[in-house]
Amino acid sequence: MTQALVSILDDEPAIRTMLADALEEAGFRTMSFGRATEFEAALKTHTPDVCLVDLSLPDKDGLTLVHRLALEQGATVIIISGRAQVQDRVTGLELGADDYVTKPFDPAEVVARIRARLRRDRPVAQTGNCARFNGWTACFDSYTLMDETGEQTPFSHAEGEVLRLFLERPKRLVSRAVMQETLGGAAGESFDRAMDVRISRLRTKLREDPKNPRLIKTVYGAGYIFLGDVDWS
Template identity: 80%
Template sequence: MSQTSPRGSDARPHVAILDDEPEIRRMLSDALEEAGFRTSSFARATEFEAALNRMTPDVCLVDLGLPDRDGLALVHRLALESGAAIIIISGRAQVQDRVTGLELGADDYIIKPFDPAEVVARIRARLRKGRADPERAATVARFAGWSADFDRYVLVDETGAEVPFSHAEGEVLRLFLDSPKRLISRAQMQESLGGAAGESFDRAMDVRISRLRTKLGEDPKNPRLIKTIYGAGYIFLGDVDWG
């Protein structure tokens, strides 16, 4: 059974919680409401997906161990179709599970058991990153025959054809477009995008950059826009016009 706080003119950030354990849903909802968030809680993926037709959460907390749907498949769909930040909450603690979740488009991965205060802090950090420049949040960047629309999470080519990108891919793309023709090191990426440094973060960045190159029609062996500077980081070589 789902629980949804009233909407009205409530401007508080909205967090959707998907977990089949009622105690965890209650614990997260209580902590988030006390911290100033609005929440909706769901025990099953089918309820959650149906609710997405009438709500637009800012953050989705998704448990991977769902009774009616593969959690990773749901994360991947949300990453492609939703503008929300996606945070996985799971008892799966293996590095490969974390890497897979991030590769499929999650923005963060929290292992059970957890302190609700940590979840609140992670959500606040994620929203601060996404809203660091409110004036720019609704703008479009143009470069090399492409337009990147960060309101709609789509790339548009010269013919008008649209290619969707995920929230996580958008964070990486924005980082490049905000600093064209400047070297961005792995350490700078980790500081800007958050998440724990290490193998899982590096692999997640590699996957997201690879996907961005594919969506931009780049030759993986000789990309013209997003260049890898081995041992140093990445550099975006296009001219960028923010409109």
Template identity: 80%
Template sequence: MSAPLITILDDEAGVRQVLSDALEEAGFQTMGFGRATEFEAALRRVTPDVCLVDLSLPDKDGLTLVHRLALELGAAVIIISGRAQVQDRVTGLELGADDYITKPFDPAEVVARVRARLRKDRAQPLNSSNTAKFNGWTAHFDRYVLEDQHGDETTFSHAEGEVLRLFLDSPKRLINRAQMQETLGGAAGESFDRAMDVRISRLRTKLQEDPKNPRLIKTIYGAGYIFLGDVSWV
């Protein structure tokens, strides 16, 4: 089995070299790119396991690229950026990124985050089907699409799909933050909690939930979440 491929998109050659050295020493293959156009051209030839993406790119907006990677390609995306503001983190997660690391960073931490991401991706889901029906909705995990009872479709990101699948695999059971962190990967703490809050909020919006009284994804304050739908896998 070939080593996982990690792509690095950053306009600073020094950053690319540091990341490449650390990841290759850890046993990964890497490809580095200084411009978004070069990276997008390479995606027609290769399929990375994880994409490391800087937001400050010379030729394209990094957030727009993250959104495309997450929604159109279903790629695992970790943002590495000098933008440390909370709003930048929130926006990146809302657009579908799986994790957010701020510069300056410890290369060992990046390697650890990549490993955690790959462990989670390789974990077998409780149900191997890619389609689930619940309360008038159909979730197509092979296409990252939610379909309502009228056939109208709404896309969801790779990261949002992971949370939705976790709920659909364990309906009417309490799922606490520790279980979510163990299943979904990522570093525990405020950053992980914020990422989950963002993804659950976006899922509720796409499921047309009343934010003040959601019917499907209920928050049990101080305990976790519970999904109240009736789920059938097809």
């Protein structure tokens, strides 16, 4: 089995070395970069499974980069940052990051979080990677939604996690507790807000009426129900 590739983007050489050593000892392949421009150039020839991204970069805004990665790459995106404010965490998750680790950290914790994310990202054994529902096709290999005319709309890795959760549980209540347990992350206001943002974006991409959505229904005080008929392939 090919070892997962982790790209590390941090302007501190000591951080890059510490993470690379811990990850390679744990069996991962790594690539390390000190500047966003070098990191982005490498993406043209390499497709990492996980991107570790520092927010304080010398040449580009880290949050903008995280947002682009979430939209265009299939990789898991984990922010590593010295910014410990709750709002920074919320913003990072809203922009598409899958996890947020604050400095200083134990590299063993980062390794454990990466392993946990990759386990969650594996397809369920009995489920394919494309699902058809109500005139839509969601493909989780390419991170795209396709309508009946063939028009494609990309969705982020974070949005895909939520969509897949709904499509695997059609016409069943998905509570906030189930979402937190399945998708990971600390329960609380920041998690709830991140989920609300992802669901709002999914509704927009599915061309739902925000005041009366047909597919993703909110059950106030309980969670959500996906009302479509789903066929996996």
